[in-house]
Amino acid sequence: MAKTEEKTVPPVTLVDPIELSELDRDFREEIHSMPNGEELGACFACSTCTAACPIANSWDYKPHQLVRMILLGMRKEVLASDEIWLCLTCFECQERCPQNVRVTDILFDCKNLAAEEGRIPPNVAELGKELVEQGQLYVITADWEREDLGLEPSLPGLQTEEVRNMLKKSRTGRMLGEDD
Numbered sequence: 001m002a003k004t005e006e007k008t009v010p011p012v013t014l015v016d017p018i019e020l021s022e023l024d025r026d027f028r029e030e031i032h033s034m035p036n037g038e039e040l041g042a043c044f045a046c047s048t049c050t051a052a053c054p055i056a057n058s059w060d061y062k063p064h065q066l067v068r069m070i071l072l073g074m075r076k077e078v079l080a081s082d083e084i085w086l087c088l089t090c091f092e093c094q095e096r097c098p099q100n101v102r103v104t105d106i107l108f109d110c111k112n113l114a115a116e117e118g119r120i121p122p123n124v125a126e127l128g129k130e131l132v133e134q135g136q137l138y139v140i141t142a143d144w145e146r147e148d149l150g151l152e153p154s155l156p157g158l159q160t161e162e163v164r165n166m167l168k169k170s171r172t173g174r175m176l177g178e179d180d
C-alpha cells in the first residue's frame with residue numbers, strides 16, 4: 001500500500017492568531033457590569049447582527065466579531081478599532097439579535113471607554129468641540145441666508161448659552177479639554 005505523504009505546509013489561517021497573554025480578562029466583566037452589558041454573555045455567535053448591519057461589509061471587524069472580541073478580552077483591539085466610531089447607530093443589529101444582546105449600546109460603551117483613554121478620532125473630537133462651543137451642532141439657517149431673506153441675523157429665541165455652560169462642565173467637555 002502506498003504511504004501517504006506527510007504534509008509539511010503550515011495550515012492556512014484567515015486571521016492573526018490571538019496572543020493569549022495579551023488578553024484582558026477583565027474586559028468582559030467591565031462591559032458586562034455596565035447597564036447595557038447584561039446580556040453580553042448570552043451571545044452565541046450567530047452573526048445575525050452582522051447580517052443586519054448595513055455597513056459591516058466594509059468593516060475589518062464585523063459586529064459579531066466585536067462582540068466576540070469583547071468576550072475574549074481583546075480590549076486593546078476593540079477600543080482602538082475604527083469600527084466602534086463608524087457605527088451608524090441604526091440599531092438594526094440590536095433589534096434583530098435573538099439573544100437580546102444590546103450590540104449598538106455596547107458599541108457606545110466602547111466609545112466612551114476609548115474616549116476616556118483619549119482615543120477620539122479627530123473628526124469626532126472636532127464635532128464635539130463645536131457642540132460644546134456653539135451649544136448646537138448645526139446652524140439652523142446661516143447668517144447670510146437670513147440676511148438674503150431680510151430676516152434678523154440670529155434666530156429669535158434661540159438660546160444656546162445654557163447648553164454651552166452645561167456641556168462645558170460635563171464629562172464630554174472635560175474629555176475635550178473644553179471645561180473652564
Ligand code: SF4
Nearest residue numbers: 043044046047049097
Ligand atoms: S446577533 Fe446577538 S447572539 Fe448573534 S452574534 Fe450578534 S450579538 Fe451574538
Ligand code: SF4
Nearest residue numbers: 053087088090091093
Ligand atoms: S447600529 Fe452600528 S453595528 Fe449595529 S447595524 Fe447599525 S451600523 Fe451596524
